[in-house]
Amino acid sequence: MTNTDHTGASDRSAAPGSTEATVAVVGGGAVGVTAAVDLAARGATVTLFDRDDLASGASGRAAGVVYDAYAAAVDAAVAARALERFRAFDRTLPGFEFAACPYVIAVREGDEDAEAMPELVDQMRDHDRDVSLVDPDALGGRFPLRTDDLAAAAVAEGAGWTDPTSYVVAMGDRARREGVTVETGSEVALGDGPTVRVDGAEREFDAVVVAVGAHTERLLATAGIDVPVKPYRVQALTSRVDYGGPMTYDATAGVYFRPHPTGLLAGDGTVPVEADPDGYDPEGDDWFVETVSETLRERADHDPEVERAWAGVCTATPDGDPLVGPVADGVFVAAGWQGHGFMRAPATGELLAEGVLASLSDDAATDSPWIEAFAPSRFEGDETFEITEGMSVRNRGD
Ligand SMILES: Cc1cc2nc3c(=O)[nH]c(=O)nc-3n(C[C@H](O)[C@H](O)[C@H](O)COP(=O)(O)OP(=O)(O)OC[C@H]3O[C@@H](n4cnc5c(N)ncnc54)[C@H](O)[C@@H]3O)c2cc1C
Structure with a gap:
């Protein structure tokens, strides 16, 4: 990475304290709208920009699966906070x-990931996550799932699902109520430091938060900031046939499904090659529909009547962890969710708000809330790496 002081602190002596800060949030997805709300709630004057409408990126195409079944301490803590906020927002x-709904992780016989499950579940439990290893027969007794071919299974009780677009729209409305200026149809280019260019006009802020999802690498590069955040296609479909079982991740097939107002929603369909965020195919591939349909028949006795199949663009990083924090003087990034950005957005937005305002603060006693494991400075920015599927069992561990 270039051009960073690793703290995000503005080097301008007149940097205001938190309650006077002016902040541009670029990107009106789940992460950007939450950050805008949380910044405004802490007294900042916030402008939220999106080049299209709110939720026009990955957030508007996400499946809305939300869980806390993470083995790494930092991921478990972030997920726990996000779930806590989702439940509070429900009220x-x-x-x-x-919608509260248990989340099942199922690993088939012959899949070496089954051996890793007991230890992963122990780690999740060590972080106070309500996750249990269950005997496949007992799982079959509890839920309408086929389990006789499973070698290992776990159930996360504290999970649930929601409509991601409704979250972004509702948070966008709340942002406006908090006094955030929301400018949609406004494509932002980055200027020098915390300035943005919109419609040819340069606008200066105390901080700029870049939450542009698949466009992260491209947008930051225009300001000479290199980050290793690669876009790749991920797919989902809905079926008109009723499904009343739990959210289920068939880890061996690489397919998840959940109840949905039309019947069922299923997905993954990761295409692990770099995609063009401005030119990707937004329709679901035939192979994806076929393989998911087969898994649904096998695992849930669900013969899907496909209503819609689509693709969106997620972001990968070299180590599978996101980049959340400063990348230059007054410029902050939040991206690289490996397909898990929606479920963590309520916690990420809060972290961004606290981190940005602490970075702008003159108060030397302010502890940095940034999470070290997510520090953008851990990368040079020019790393080459393979894009891997984000939900896999192995990717949940340390
Ligand atoms: C099919 C599919 C299923 C998924 N399922 C889940 C799931 O079940 N659970 C989960 O946690 N995650 C899921 N994800 C991942 C999730 O969608 C993302 O991780 C998350 O939505 C990212 O949110 P974001 O706010 O960072 O980015 P986005 O939602 O992509 O928002 C970025 C915004 O930035 C805007 N923008 C881009 N460039 C500019 C610019 N120059 N100026 C102004 N605005 C700009 C875009 O218009 C967009 O609205 C799924 C993704 C897909 C594609």
């Missing part, structure tokens, strides 16, 4: 609903 955020 307090008009237009948003969160």
